[in-house]
Amino acid sequence: MAYWLMKSEPDAWSWDEQIQAGSKGTAWTGVRNHAAKLNLMKMAKGDRAFFYHSNVGKQIVGIVEIIREYYSDPETKPGEPWVVVNVKAVGPLPQPVTLEAIKAEPKLKAMVLLNNTRLSVQPVPPQPVDATQALNLSAGVSNCKVSRGRSLS
Numbered sequence: 476m477a478y479w480l481m482k483s484e485p486d487a488w489s490w491d492e493q494i495q496a497g498s499k500g501t502a503w504t505g506v507r508n509h510a511a512k513l514n515l516m517k518m519a520k521g522d523r524a525f526f527y528h529s530n531v532g533k534q535i536v537g538i539v540e541i542i543r544e545y546y547s548d549p550e551t552k553p554g555e556p557w558v559v560v561n562v563k564a565v566g567p568l569p570q571p572v573t574l575e576a577i578k579a580e581p582k583l584k585a586m587v588l589l590n591n592t593r594l595s596v597q598p599v600p601p602q603p604v605d606a607t608q609a610l611n612l613s614a615g616v617s618n619c620k621v622s623r624g625r626s627l628s
Contacts, residue, residue, distance in 0.1 A: 478599040479514065479524035480588055481539065481562070490526055490536040493564045500542045500563030503596075504550050507557060511596040516545045518560050525572075525599065526564075527588070534571040539564055 481503060483489070493501065506512055518524075518541045526537040543561035551557045577583050587597035 477517070477519065477522045478601070479518060479522060479541075480527050480535070480586075480597050480599055481524045482527045482529040482595045484530045485528045485532060486530075490528065490564075490567065493526060493537065493539065493562070494567075496563065498563055500539075500561045502549065502559040502561050504548055504559050506548070506559070506595060508593075508595060509556075511594055512556065512558055514594075514596040514598060515558050515560050517598075518544060520544055523565065524562065528571075529595075532571070533574040535568060535577075536571045537564060537567040 483493075487505070503515070506515060520541055520543065522541040524539050524541065525535040526539050527533075527535050539562040541560050542563050545558040545560050547553075548555070548557040548559045574588070577586060578589060583589070585600045587594060587600075591597065
């Protein structure tokens, strides 16, 4: 299972709207960057992603699961290269993890978020330690299920 970070501007699509989509989830539309598109294409059903509010808040607020692998973005014209995946909310973080907290955690220096701030869909690297556990350390998150049967704490 791979881990990802997916950014959304809360005024365009918020965590609350993701929760309201329920177990049927929703398509992650609007990605118009080729590197982000390639990351969507690498996602597998069952992968997990951090839901990051960009621009307003700049924080990880929840966890989503990939429930359908990539297909053509229904908002584009036929033949355009853009794709979507479907995601459903797994749950909110008990405490949002701010960009400042991520920057302050040395174990997270390899996160793409810190080096390519504009990339809207990005992998979360497992080294040097499990990044999700490093987030747990930096934000005091407890009992947040990120993968099946494994807790952040």
